[in-house]
Amino acid sequence: MTRLRGLAMAVLTFAMFMDLMDVTIVNVALPAIQEDLGSTPSQLEWIVSGYVLAFAGVLITSGRLGDRYGRQRVFIVGITGFTIASLTASIAQNGETLVASRVAQGLFAGLMVPQVLASVQVLYKPRERAKIFAVIGVITAMAAVIGPVLGGWLVTNNPLGGGWRAIFFINIPIGIIIVIAAVFLVPNSKAERPSPLDPLGVLLAVGGILLLVYPLVEGRQLGWPIWSFVLMALSPVVLALFVFNEQRHSEESAMMPLRLFANRGFTGGLTIQFLFQGSINAFFLILALYVQTGLGFTAIASGALTLPFSIGAVVAAGVAAALVARLGRILPAVGGTLMAIGTGWVIYVFNSTGTGYSGWDTVIPMAVAGIGLTVMVVPLLDIALATVDQKDSGAASGVLGTFQQVGGALGIAVAGVLFFDAAGRYTQSELLHALTIAAWVPILGYALAALCSGLLPGIAAVKAHLAAIEDEANDEPVDESPAPSMA
Secondary structure (H helix, E strand, O other): OOOOHHHHHHHHHHHHHHHHHHHHHOHHHHHHHHHHHOOOHHHHHHHHHHHHHHHHHHHHHHHHHHHHHOHHHHHHHHHHHHHHHHHHHHOOOOHHHHHHHHHHHHHHHHHHHHHHHHHHHHHOOHHHHHHHHHHHHHHHHHHHHHHHHHHHHHHHHOOOOOHHHHHHHOHHHHHHHHHHHHHHHOOOOOOOOOOOOOHHHHHHHHHHHHHHHHHHHHHOOOOOOHHHHHHHHHHHHHHHHHHHHHHHOOOOOOOOOHHHHHOHHHHHHHHHHHHHHHHHHHHHHHHHHHHHHHOOOOHHHHHHOOHHHHHHHHHHHHHHHHOHHHHOOHHHHHHHHHHHHHHHHHHHHHHHHHHHOOHHHHHHHHHHHHHHHHHHHOOHHHHHOOOOOHHHHHHHHHHHHHHHHHHHHHHHHHHHHHHHHHOOOOOHHHHHHHHHHHOHHHHHHHHHHHHHHHHOOOHHHHHHHHHHHHHHHHHOOOOOOOOOOOO
16 A cells, blocks of 8 residues: 555545646636526526535545545546546536536535545555645645636637537546546555444535525526525524434534534634635636626636736745744734735726726735735644544544535625626626625625634644644654555
């Protein structure tokens, strides 16, 4: 298992890169998709949020499936399904088929991504994992940089034919190569005592979220019928049933251990993740729609517009990581504030320049927002987990990831309602008005995230948490012999 672990991690992380890039690559193609397929505004929202919701719905369960049936097997199922869904998306002839394909993509991505992080735990000793997680962090940043630019280039220059369809078609040959490589290189590790599955819990959790998001996305277009309000009213009822279902389980078998929510620091981190992801997903959706539909930017120009944001995030990564032990929860507060300022500044520039806007006009505010992203997100996991019991750290990470994705879907739904409701006849002035109104969703979201940093553990708890991790790594005996097979 250790002999080929470098190649195994290369295969796994490249699949993770595909997933992360697929989240960012779609935004710049939305106007082209709308023009080609005649997609409705709600379908455009579902193309983005359907992927995120499906991903969130299976995130925790797929980790348990990997523990039980083998991480290689679940990973291969995930990447195979993701590749097939990419094929159906690339040949979709209407908005309904494309939305269904995107939901399937998110579902299968949710199966494969948790196997990557679980495999790091199996293949590497604690003292070795920091470097691997750093590599994964770099890959995440690269996906954020490359996704919009690659998507814009594919749509604008059309090198593969089919216009926007190329952003999905490109996944097919890569997916096939990953499947073949995974068969030979990725070990099928399992947990000795896997946690039981909880299909009812998954159904209630996803159902409760859908009962809120679906009427938000569809209700505006249909004139807010009575059933849309009924469904939204049912959402907290179903989520309450989910909580009741979780209380019936033992601490070890619960899908989402409720004792975690009694921890103020963890709940603060959870809220920040939720608000942050909803804000960033909402902003980049409405930004791409405005600059392409309202200002006539090409897809590649729209993608390039976000480069200062991504570069600012990458540049600040090392600084943020080094300051965690010194500043603790001050960092997320500063990061959220910078993102709110940067986003508001971008909207101000759009209103000031009007039709004379150039991508160069927002380089500085975009970079400020990007720096804020890294300053808030990089230290958040360590800070939020500082007062969580070690035995709950895995479950806590899964819950954080799930709430992050749910926040992303809800942010798209709320911003979409505001944007499309104010877009009118899609003239430049009406779209700018719509952008200005909808931008309050991310601006307020980032500001609230900064305020919630006050709930996070103090600097003493963070230092103790980091010291415990370092001590665990230093105490581990060096053993270069191959690890026993867990297949």
